[in-house]
Structure formats: structure tokens, C-alpha cells
Amino acid sequence: MTSRSCLEVVNVTKRFGGLVALDNVSLKVPEGKIIGLIGPNGAGKTTLFNIITGYIKPDKGKVLFKGIDITGKPPYEICKLGIARTFQIPKPFLDLTVEDSVIAGAINRHGVGEAKKKAMEILEYLELKDLKDKYCSELNIVQSKKVELARALATEPKLLLLDEIAAGLNPAEIQELMELIKRINYEKKITIFVIEHIMRMILKLSEYVYVLHYGKLIAEGKPEELVHNEKVIEAYLGRKVVISR
Amino acid sequence: MLISIVQALVNGVLIGCIYALIAIGLQMIYGVLGIINLAHGDFLMLAMLIAYSFAYMTGMDVTLTFLLTFPLLFIIGAGVYLSVINPLIKRKPLFQFAMTLGLSFFLPSIAQVVWGTEPKASPSTILSGVIHMGGISITYSYLTAGLVGVLAIIALYIFMNRTYLGLAIRAVPDNKDAAALMGVNIKMIYCISFALGIALLALPGSLLMAFQNAYPTIGTRYNLLAWCVVVLAGLGSFSGLLVSGLIVGIIESLIASLWDPRATPLGIYLVFLLILWLKPKGLFGRG
Amino acid sequence: MKSYIKRMLPIMIGIVLSFLVPVMVGFDEFYILLATTILVYSVVASAWNIIGGFGGQLDLGAAAYLGLGAFITGNLLLKFGITPWIGMFIGGITATAVAIVIGYPTFRLGVKGVWYALSTISVVYILQTLFLMWEEVGGPVEKWLPRGEASLYYLSFRTYIPYYYIALVFLIITLIINRLVEHSRLGYSLKALAYDEDAAMSLGINVQRTKLKALMIYSFIVGTFGGFYVCFTGFMHPVVDFSIPFSIEIVVLGIVGGLGTIYGPLLASLILVSLKEYLRGTFGAIIMGIYPAIYAIALILIILFAPQGLASVLKEAFYFIITKLRIRTMRGG
Numbered sequence: 102m103t104s105r106s107c108l109e110v111v112n113v114t115k116r117f118g119g120l121v122a123l124d125n126v127s128l129k130v131p132e133g134k135i136i137g138l139i140g141p142n143g144a145g146k147t148t149l150f151n152i153i154t155g156y157i158k159p160d161k162g163k164v165l166f167k168g169i170d171i172t173g174k175p176p177y178e179i180c181k182l183g184i185a186r187t188f189q190i191p192k193p194f195l196d197l198t199v200e201d202s203v204i205a206g207a208i209n210r211h212g213v214g215e216a217k218k219k220a221m222e223i224l225e226y227l228e229l230k231d232l233k234d235k236y237c238s239e240l241n242i243v244q245s246k247k248v249e250l251a252r253a254l255a256t257e258p259k260l261l262l263l264d265e266i267a268a269g270l271n272p273a274e275i276q277e278l279m280e281l282i283k284r285i286n287y288e289k290k291i292t293i294f295v296i297e298h299i300m301r302m303i304l305k306l307s308e309y310v311y312v313l314h315y316g317k318l319i320a321e322g323k324p325e326e327l328v329h330n331e332k333v334i335e336a337y338l339g340r341k342v343v344i345s346r
Numbered sequence: 347m348l349i350s351i352v353q354a355l356v357n358g359v360l361i362g363c364i365y366a367l368i369a370i371g372l373q374m375i376y377g378v379l380g381i382i383n384l385a386h387g388d389f390l391m392l393a394m395l396i397a398y399s400f401a402y403m404t405g406m407d408v409t410l411t412f413l414l415t416f417p418l419l420f421i422i423g424a425g426v427y428l429s430v431i432n433p434l435i436k437r438k439p440l441f442q443f444a445m446t447l448g449l450s451f452f453l454p455s456i457a458q459v460v461w462g463t464e465p466k467a468s469p470s471t472i473l474s475g476v477i478h479m480g481g482i483s484i485t486y487s488y489l490t491a492g493l494v495g496v497l498a499i500i501a502l503y504i505f506m507n508r509t510y511l512g513l514a515i516r517a518v519p520d521n522k523d524a525a526a527l528m529g530v531n532i533k534m535i536y537c538i539s540f541a542l543g544i545a546l547l548a549l550p551g552s553l554l555m556a557f558q559n560a561y562p563t564i565g566t567r568y569n570l571l572a573w574c575v576v577v578l579a580g581l582g583s584f585s586g587l588l589v590s591g592l593i594v595g596i597i598e599s600l601i602a603s604l605w606d607p608r609a610t611p612l613g614i615y616l617v618f619l620l621i622l623w624l625k626p627k628g629l630f631g632r633g
Numbered sequence: 634m635k636s637y638i639k640r641m642l643p644i645m646i647g648i649v650l651s652f653l654v655p656v657m658v659g660f661d662e663f664y665i666l667l668a669t670t671i672l673v674y675s676v677v678a679s680a681w682n683i684i685g686g687f688g689g690q691l692d693l694g695a696a697a698y699l700g701l702g703a704f705i706t707g708n709l710l711l712k713f714g715i716t717p718w719i720g721m722f723i724g725g726i727t728a729t730a731v732a733i734v735i736g737y738p739t740f741r742l743g744v745k746g747v748w749y750a751l752s753t754i755s756v757v758y759i760l761q762t763l764f765l766m767w768e769e770v771g772g773p774v775e776k777w778l779p780r781g782e783a784s785l786y787y788l789s790f791r792t793y794i795p796y797y798y799i800a801l802v803f804l805i806i807t808l809i810i811n812r813l814v815e816h817s818r819l820g821y822s823l824k825a826l827a828y829d830e831d832a833a834m835s836l837g838i839n840v841q842r843t844k845l846k847a848l849m850i851y852s853f854i855v856g857t858f859g860g861f862y863v864c865f866t867g868f869m870h871p872v873v874d875f876s877i878p879f880s881i882e883i884v885v886l887g888i889v890g891g892l893g894t895i896y897g898p899l900l901a902s903l904i905l906v907s908l909k910e911y912l913r914g915t916f917g918a919i920i921m922g923i924y925p926a927i928y929a930i931a932l933i934l935i936i937l938f939a940p941q942g943l944a945s946v947l948k949e950a951f952y953f954i955i956t957k958l959r960i961r962t963m964r965g966g
Binding site for chain 3: 154156175176177180181185186188192193194195196197201202204205206208209210212213216252253255256
Binding site for chain 2: 691738739742744746747748750751752754755756758759761762763765766877878881882884885888889892920921922923924925926928929930932933936937940
């Protein structure tokens, strides 16, 4: 982990009542890479994303984005600084068309005319152009996820956080999505931080992976190293969670 | 001065019990169905006018008419639920809210058709007397209202916690799917809860008739007042209603006696705004 | 270009027709009064559309802003002889100021949905009570505005025709503002946050500020219009100007018309308020309460059977008729 870090999480702790959701978590996401975060359900992955993107304030610790302290900033400011995200449970604008949803992502950096152009570019890039006049309520799950991705890309992020984007998809769709994520990373030079509990996907996709278990980082390393890490195997198999599917 | 404050407190406590009674049904409808009913005061108006008519037709004392009003309101409530609320139950909450707004137009106008716009006062009741205690006077009607209010809330508490139907009603909002799996008929529970929520207005309706006039537009005032009591208590809290009803009653009667009777909405709605802003879960709300 | 003309054509026809209404009713004062009343609802419902339709905020405070504009304009005219044209503007500014005082904490503290609705309607109650108590400017007895010579400067006329045209201009301006908002950054942000505030924030949309902007535009239009309204009715009364049923009716018209479109609230006010006034004219004197009851039933039926609103029902009906006609002409030909 030598290259300059894009995102740095330093000693973040978060409690909900008596429950410790995140316990002194520190990690780094280097510029230009695809980094993974895995862990069984309830490990605190989404909480960490919510802290990074400003939806939740941590009890302790800091979040640095390109060296700037963004801890506790509101989500819309964090987005303007260049972090975009998708949600674990997609949050589509059901009453809007696909095109308008993506425009809504682009307007914070551009005027309406320019935003429309930008939105079209992104829809074309993600091969969603045919859907542009459909309402988000008419989409199937893959399409919803892609539109959410398009919306996030429209904000022109430098760092993209993907929260279980493969959940609910079949293997072929997952494969397609993985190619897409790699392409976005490579062609658009966007750093990507992925949460997944489907191990196989994340191991194929990311260059470096953190493992979160009950709010604690229990392991980190290159994917091929982690497969043989005992703590990881225990965390997953001990709880009877399937590694691959 | 002191006497008038004590008098105002006593009045406030007693009227507050009626407010709590009014709010019970609203709390139940919101708690079970999640519907923001902005026509609850209009149903109360209906309860008052029906109580008046029963007293007038049967020569019964108006405070006792709730025995007749209750079943009638239950039927009306069930009818309203089945005809206009149930078809909307799977839609966005906005539409159910809009429907209660529609009802808040419909009920007063239909009441005008039936009863006319003239204020209706019931003939004197057994509760017309006054007790004097060291400079403070308490009318029987207020006293009864207070006592009945407390009793009704206790009875409802027992109903909700000890009977099958009560427990089923409580189970539904917590987990709709689990309740359905356990064989609870959701539609019936919704219907019963809505009807019961309306029927419970029979008590405050006939009690209010003992010392107030009723007319078709009187409900407007209670539409929001009832919400004020519910929000102050916190959503889902039945016992809290008694406290919040008292708070609203006391604020109202203190302002009326110390400042200006016309200023009472000012105090109540300022408190309401502050609660909505600062403590949206109310004083005793769940979660 | 052709599609532009095709789109503009109905709008142009609408504008021309609406300007011809007084001629079409033969300058009959009764019908012009009726048409002006319809316009009053249309203006307020269209202004509400900005916060309620686009932004999804159930604002029940329309009467608060209308009343403020009415009382400020009325009192400035009555006490200081200040022209309603200036009064209107001051009314609009004051309404906006009050809207900010209420809206800022409300949005900041994340009061949403029906809680927002309840807090806005309590503002109407509070203002109504204040003006009922404050006898200097309000009080329980209506205060009549002077009706002297006909004068555009004092917005005082012997006939309803000028009021009709002024209200019509208000409506056209409000619709233009709607159109501008819809195709602006504000419009897209509003439509996004109307559905999901968290998702909107993740796209860099400052939810609080966006809502506040919409609230300011809406309250300014309604406040200003209140200044016209008081000259049109000719008197001030707290219960009439800060009317709770009016506030509620505006929201119902917005919902019934179809949320998120410009023509929804407009069509709802045009059709339903005409229906109401027609019913009032027909049954009003015969049986008390029957006309609002029928009107309420109409609203209830639309909520029940037209979830997408009146606008989409009419659209479907229109296409249905068009296709039927086409089939018939094809058969005929």
C-alpha cells in the first residue's frame, strides 16, 4: 500500500446504544484502485459507508478524503468534494424518468443544459440509453442498480462507494456488473471502494480487501492471501455463511 | 388571584381528561393503520350531534347517550373504513391523508344537511349542578368528564393488554407479516381498529354535549387539537395521552383565565410547533 | 421546431380563450366573479405546486401567506393610503420572511411528511388567532376597504372584469415561474428529494436549502396574491383570509390534480372549483350543505379511482377519444 491514499479512515468508533457497530476501525483506500470490504451481515460495513458519506457522525475518529478532514460534513458537501455512493437497498426516484434521475445527479456541478448532455453521455456509457424515458418504477432490479450507478457517476466522483451492488442478481448479471465496475475504474480513473458479502465477487474484483467482523477489522490483504486466512474462514464458515456461489 | 389560578388548573385538568378521551381513538387509528387522520374532530362533531339527537328523541340524559352513540359510531366508522379507506390501504400514505382531508370536507357538509347550521344545545342534564369547595367551583359535568376519562383510559389499557383482540391490534403494527402468519386477519383488525377509534368518540361527544353547543363546523377546532394531544404524548403511547391531554387542558385554561380566552389556540399551537420541532417523538413515544 | 409549435399551440389557445372569457359570458358579472374565484384557487394551487407538487412537501400553510398579504395590503391602504401595488409587494416579502422563520427550523430539524403538514397548518391557526386578537389591524369584525372611484392605482373597480384580468395575469406569471422552476437545478433537486431525501443528498443536493428556496418562491407568490385577493373581496377578516378549509382545499386540489405536473393543480382547480361554484349556484339556496357535500364526494371519488390524478385521467380520456375517432374515420374512409 504505497501509493497515495484517496480515502483514509482513522480510528473510527461508532456505538448504537450498547452495541458497538464499529470499533476503532482504520483503513486506507489508495488512489486509482478497487478496494473491497467484506464481512458477514451486521459486521458494520454499511455503517462505515454511512460515516464516510456523512449520513452518520462517528463517536470517535476521523475520515480523510485526499488529506482533507471530512468527518461530520453533511452528505451533499461530501458528494461535492467527490465521493459518490450507491445504497444497499436501492433508493430510486420512482416518480422520475431514468434520464431525469441521472440529470439530478449531474446538476450539482453543471447548469441544466450541460447536465442533460452529461446525463446522456453516462447513460450511453452504461448502455442505458434505451431506458431513458422509462420511469424508475418500471425498472427491474438490474436496471435499477445500473441507474443508481449512473446517478452516482453523474456527480463526477473521484471515489465511488458501492454498497452490495451485486445483491439480488444472478451470476451472469454479477459477471456483467463486475466488468462494468472494472471498466469504470480503468477508463474513468475513479477509485472504487466496494462492500460485498459475496466473497467470490469481491475477491475477483478488488486488489486489496479488508475484512470486518462484529465492528472490528480482523484481517486485510490481497484476495489470494485472504482465502487462506484462518480468521476470515472462521468468520464466514463459523457462521455458516457461504463463501462462494 | 391564587383562587383563579387554582380554579383554572382544576378546569384544565378536567377538560384535559376529555381531550385525552378524544385523542385515544386518533392514537389507535394512527398506531394500527398508520393513517394521519385529519378528520377526527369532524367525527367528534358527528358524535356530539348524534348524542344531541338521541337525547332529544328518547328524552334520555345526554351524558348517557353514549350507550347508543357508541354502536352507531362503530358502524359508521366501519362503513367509512370499508368504503373509502380500505381501497387506499396499499397506496402511499399521502392518499390516505388526502382521503381524511376529503372527509373533513364531507362530514361537516353532510352534518349541515342533516342538522342545519344552528348550534344545538342539549336540555339540562343530571350534570348541571356545581360543587363549591373553598372558593373553587367544579361543575358536575367537568368532574364526571374527568373521572370517566381516567376510567376509560384504564379500561382501554386493560383491553389492549389483556384481551385477544387488543393484543392482535397491538401486534399488527409491530409486524404485519408475522401477525398475518399467526392467523390474524389484517383487514378485519384494521377495520375494527378504525371503527373502534371512531366509536370511542362517543364518550367525549356526549360529555361535551353536557356543557357545550354543537354545530357542523365545530370539528375543525378538534381536528388539530386532537393531533396536538397525540403528538405531545408520543405516537403509540396510550397512557401518555392522559398526561398530554392534561397539559393541553391546563395550558388552555390558564391562558383563558390569566390572559384572554381568545388566545388559547395561540398557546396550544405554539407548544405543538415546538414539540413537532424539538421532540417529534413526544414525551412518552416509542423508539 | 414543429414539435415546439405543437406543444405551444394548446397553451396559446388556452391563453386566448382565457382572455376571451368575459366576452364569452357576455360580460355577465355573476360569471366573471365565478371565473375570478376559480382563478384565485388556480393561482394558489399552482404556486403550491412548486413546494407540494415538485418538492413533495405537504404544505398546509397557503392561507397563512394569503392572509398575511391580504392584511398587510389592506391595512396599508386603509391606514396610510398606500397603493395595493406596493402593499402587495410588502405583503409578499413579509409572507416570505414568515415562511423562512417557520421553514428554516422545520427543515433543519428534519420535520417531514405529515409532521410538516401539521406544523404548517398550526401556523395558519396561530396567525388567525393573532389577527383576531389584534384589533388595531384585524379583529372579529370585517374591515371594509374603501370602494370609491374606479382606480387601477387603488385596485378598486365597479365591475369584476379588471379583477378577472389581473388574476389571470397572476396565473400566467405563476405558471411561467412553475415552468422555469421545473427546468432548473431547483426543479430537478426538488423532484429528487420529493421521492428520497437520502438519495438526493448523496447526489450533492442540499435538501434543506432546496426546500427553503421552494418555500420562499411559493410564499412570495401567495403573499403577493393575498394583496390582490383583499382588493378583490373588498374586506379583511381573519377567519376568511387565514382560512383553514382554504389551506386544506389547496392541498387536496394539488393531490387530486396529480403531483409533480404543472397542469395537475391547474386542471383540478379549473374543473373542481367550477363544479363547486356551479353546485353552489344550483343547490346552495335549496338545501344547506348539499353542495359542499357533493363537492367533497367528487374529491373522494377522484382520490379513490384516479391515483395518478385528474390530469392523467383526462390525458387517457383524450387519447381514448382520439383513437376512437381515428378508428371511426378510418372505417368511414
